Amino acid sequence: MNPFEGKNIQCRRNDAIDSGIGFGVSFAVFAIMFIIAIVVDYAAM
Secondary structure (H helix, E strand, C coil): CCHHHCCCCCCCCCHHHHHHHHHHHHHHHHHHHHHHHHHHHHHCC
């Protein structure tokens, strides 16, 4: 047994869910930045 995971585990959530949420949020941020850049490029024409 891992000594860092004693009997009082703080969080039992699945790490894959947290990783998916982190990926989704970062993807959304970069997608919004890309959309804003396209809008600015189109407006500058």
